[in-house]
Structure formats: C-alpha cells, structure tokens
Amino acid sequence: MTVRRRIFLFQLVTIVFVAVVVCLMLITLKLTDDFVNRIDGVHSRFEAISELDGLGNNYAEQLAEVLLLGAEQMPDFQLARQRMEDGFRVLAEVTRKEFATLGSLGDVQQELPEAEFAARLQEFYRAIDRAAERVFKAQTAGQQDRAVDIFRRSIEYRLSNDFETMLEDARREERGEVAEELARVRSTQHTVLIAAGTFSVLVIAAGLGLGLTLQHSIARPVRLLAAGAEAIANGQLDHRIQTSRRDEFLVLSQSFNKMAEAIERQRASLKSAQARLEREVDQRTLELRQANDQLLALDSKRSQFLADASHELRTPLTILRGEAEVALRGRPGLAAFRDALNRIQLYAADMARLLEDLIDFTRTEIDDVTYEFETVGAEDVVVAAVHECEILAQQKQVDVQLISRAPKQLIRADPRRLKQALMIGIDNAIKYADRGGSIDIDICRSGDVLALTVRDHGCGIDPAELPYVFDRYYRGTNNASRAATGLGIGLPIAKTIVERHGGTITLAPAPPRGAVLTIRLPVAEGETHADIDCRG
Numbered sequence: 001m002t003v004r005r006r007i008f009l010f011q012l013v014t015i016v017f018v019a020v021v022v023c024l025m026l027i028t029l030k031l032t033d034d035f036v037n038r039i040d041g042v043h044s045r046f047e048a049i050s051e052l053d054g055l056g057n058n059y060a061e062q063l064a065e066v067l068l069l070g071a072e073q074m075p076d077f078q079l080a081r082q083r084m085e086d087g088f089r090v091l092a093e094v095t096r097k098e099f100a101t102l103g104s105l106g107d108v109q110q111e112l113p114e115a116e117f118a119a120r121l122q123e124f125y126r127a128i129d130r131a132a133e134r135v136f137k138a139q140t141a142g143q144q145d146r147a148v149d150i151f152r153r154s155i156e157y158r159l160s161n162d163f164e165t166m167l168e169d170a171r172r173e174e175r176g177e178v179a180e181e182l183a184r185v186r187s188t189q190h191t192v193l194i195a196a197g198t199f200s201v202l203v204i205a206a207g208l209g210l211g212l213t214l215q216h217s218i219a220r221p222v223r224l225l226a227a228g229a230e231a232i233a234n235g236q237l238d239h240r241i242q243t244s245r246r247d248e249f250l251v252l253s254q255s256f257n258k259m260a261e262a263i264e265r266q267r268a269s270l271k272s273a274q275a276r277l278e279r280e281v282d283q284r285t286l287e288l289r290q291a292n293d294q295l296l297a298l299d300s301k302r303s304q305f306l307a308d309a310s311h312e313l314r315t316p317l318t319i320l321r322g323e324a325e326v327a328l329r330g331r332p333g334l335a336a337f338r339d340a341l342n343r344i345q346l347y348a349a350d351m352a353r354l355l356e357d358l359i360d361f362t363r364t365e366i367d368d369v370t371y372e373f374e375t376v377g378a379e380d381v382v383v384a385a386v387h388e389c390e391i392l393a394q395q396k397q398v399d400v401q402l403i404s405r406a407p408k409q410l411i412r413a414d415p416r417r418l419k420q421a422l423m424i425g426i427d428n429a430i431k432y433a434d435r436g437g438s439i440d441i442d443i444c445r446s447g448d449v450l451a452l453t454v455r456d457h458g459c460g461i462d463p464a465e466l467p468y469v470f471d472r473y474y475r476g477t478n479n480a481s482r483a484a485t486g487l488g489i490g491l492p493i494a495k496t497i498v499e500r501h502g503g504t505i506t507l508a509p510a511p512p513r514g515a516v517l518t519i520r521l522p523v524a525e526g527e528t529h530a531d532i533d534c535r536g
Helices: 003-069 071-100 105-140 144-233 248-328 334-365 378-395 415-432 463-468 477-481 490-500
Strands: 374-377 399-404 410-413 438-446 449-456 504-509 515-522
Touching (some): 003 071, 003 105, 071 105, 144 248, 248 334, 378 399, 378 438, 410 415, 410 515, 415 438, 415 449, 415 490, 415 515, 463 504
Parallel strands (some): 399 438
Antiparallel strands (some): 374 410, 438 449, 504 515
16 A cells, blocks of 8 residues: 555544534534523523513402402403403413424423413403402492402402412422433433444554554655765765555655766766856856946046035035125125126025036936927927026026927926926036037928037137036036036936937037037827928
8 A cells, every 4th residue: 555545544534533523513502502592491481480470479468458448440450351361471472482492293292281281271350350340340330249259269268279279389399301302312312422432442452453554564665765865965976766656655766867867967067067057157257356546446437426426515505605795794785786696696596506417427327217208399499498598508608509409399298307408508508608609509301310500619629628618527627617617417318318318429519619419309100391401
C-alpha cells in the first residue's frame, strides 16, 4: 500500500470519528431540546392548574360575600368569574402548546387524557357557575335560606372537595410525567454514552494502528533522504540512495539521485562561470568607478551652481535692503520715495527672474514637468510671449517687432511651455541687444516645418562658443561684457521644451551684427498652406 493510501485511510477514519461525534452531539442536543420543551409544557400546565385552584377559592369567597353583604359585592364576583374564565383559557392554551411539542402518535395518545381532563374540569366549573345563577335567583326572590342551601351543597362543597381533588390529581399526574421524562432522558443518555465509549475505543485502536504503520512507512525513507542531503551538503556528490520500496519514496529517491548527478555536472560549469563572473565583476566595478567619478563631477557642478545662485540672490537682496533703509532714513520727499521704489522694483524683478530660472531648472532636472498639448495658432503664442517681454524691452529701450510672414499657422503644442521657451529667447536677445535697438521676430513655413526666429542686432556671439550655448551653466564671454544676469540655464531649458514638442532649436550669428535664435516645430496634421521662404 502506498503512503498516499495510508494517509487517505487515516483521514477517512478521522472523518468518520468526527462525523459520529457530531451525530451524537446532535442527538444529545435534540433530546435535550425535547426534554426542555416537555418540561416547559408540564411546568406551564402545573402553573395553570395551581392558578385555577386559587381562582376557585376566590370565586367561592366572592360568591359568599354577595350572599352575606348583598348585591353591592356583585362587581367583585363578576371579576372573580372573569378570572376563572381566563384561567381556563390559559390552561387550554398551554395544553395545545404541549401537544405541539409531541413528535410521535404514541406521545399524542398518551397525552390525550390531559386534554380530556381540561375539558372535564371546565365542564365541572360550568355546573358550579350555573348553580351560582340559581343562588342569585333565589336571593332575588327573597329566598335567602334556599340561596344559602344551594351555595353550600352545590358550590362550596363541590369547590372545596371535588374541584380541588381534581386539581390535586392533575398536579400529581404532571409530577409523574416529569419523573417519567427524566427517567427516559437518563436512559437515553446512558445508551448514548455506552455507544460513544465503545466507538471511541474502536477509533482510538484503529488510529493507533494506522498511525504506527504510517510512521514506520515514512520515518525510515525520510532518514535515508536526510542522510543523502547531508552527504550532498558535505560535497559527496557521488552519494546515491538505494531503496527497494514501491511507493512515492521510490520516485523521490530516484529524483534525489538525478538531482545529485545534475549537481555534479553543474559543478564543473559553475567553476568556469565563476571565472567569467569575476571578469564581469571587474568590468562592472570599473564602470561603477567611472560613473562615480561622473557623479562627483556633477556634484561639484551643482555645488558651483548653488554658490552662483547664492551670490546672485545676495547682491539684489543687499541692494533692496539698502534702498529701503535710505528711503526710511530721515524725512525724504515724494521724489526720493519714488526713486527708491523704482530701484526696489527693478531689483525685485531681477530676483523674480532668477527665482523663475531656479524653479524651471529644478523641475527640468527631476523631469516633473507636465505638458498639455492642443492645436493652437503659432502667432497667438508668439504675440503672448512678446507682450509679456515688453516690460523687459522698455527698461533697455529696445523695440520688439513681430514680422509674421506665415499667419494663422496651426501647431500641436502646450501654449504655456512654448511661450516660456520663446520668452527665454526674447529675454536673451534683449540682454545682448544695443540700447535703443530692435529685435525682429519672424514666423515662416517650409514644407511641414514652422520656423520661429528671434533676431537681435547686438554684440553677437563668438562662433567658437556655439557648441556650448545649450550646455547648462555655460555663460559666454559676451555675458560679462554686457553685464547680463542669469545662471546659464535659460537656453538649456528652452531646448528641453522644444524637444518635448518634437522640434529643434539653434543659435547662430546674424551678419552683420547680432545673433538669431531659430525654433523649428512640426505643423499640425491637416495644414495645407503654401510654403513661405524662410531665408532672412
């Protein structure tokens, strides 16, 4: 027999034992429930019969008071009569409930005398009540002696003897019924206990036998497998398990032997793989070292950036504080206040631009910028950027001119981001333009490409610097000569924005003087306008 079948047999015995225990519990609960219901019915009948005993005495007393004291006591007698009627209704109800708890025809037949007794008792009371009516008629006719005689012979005697005797017999029968039910339950309990004990002994014996057999069939193969595993762990890969069994452990032993053979074959390949892995580790270590050097260089570059930013912020802050102190010192006039506020406004604008650069730089570095693309008119975006840069141009007395040779061209873009890139180009052009000069902004199309150009007529750009103008933190040699503010991150940010739109951005000299920034973007699908020469 296989181990699986032994385990199944053991489980089957356990399940049968549990099922029998559950059945015994259910039988016990059923017996207990039946006993409780019967005892409850008997108790209810006993209480109803006892209540009738007291009500009968009260009935006789109230009737006697009517005879002795007159018709004034009639309401009390009527109340006693009503209570007797209620008592008989209660007895009939509990009798019906007791019959409802009976489960077999024999039990019903055994309890029929109780129903007959309730009917006979009520009929006996009806006879007494009719006698009471005769008493009232005799009293009304003035025959007091006859009324008293009827009361004594037909009411008082029958209530004191016959009625109470019937009630006492009924109570005795109820006590006997309780005793019989208790004896029957105890007998059934005894039988159930004997059956449960006998079955438990049998199940325990069967369980011990099956358990010992199962242990013997599992323990030795497990020891052999444990010894084999220990041998393999100690490096004895030639160890094999020998067994003559014909069960699951035979398959397990064969699988173990195959595993040992596979491990032995893999040891050789692992040695060569280890050598190859060491070479790869050396290569990766070299790459990590190079990456670490790059990170150190980047960290140094960031530190320099923070130092430059601190310096750029410290200077306008110092000037702002100084201007405020001068304005608050003494009793300056309105003109002095206006001059101080104008200077404070200019430096505050510089600081605002610097902070915007810092925020844009941070967002670009962490790649947390979201774009919301839609089909927009290129000229609308350019006009919005020019409008927002007018205040910068006014400070330097520079005229910004829009020369749109391709109006109403549609592109797929995020208007706010694209406007930001254009404002960076226009701001750079204003910085390097001559005071009182002009900046030309043009829109033209060539095929499926729309070009936006920003041209200034300033100091221009050295061709040697062109490969570096879109590198972060790079500031050209003309930056110092024109005293232009900034951190060298504007054009890199603009490049990131344009590339996210699927376009390109370039910066080149513009003969005879100045520089031109060109942003090329794909036009929206479905646009069929004719080409416009984009040559300046």
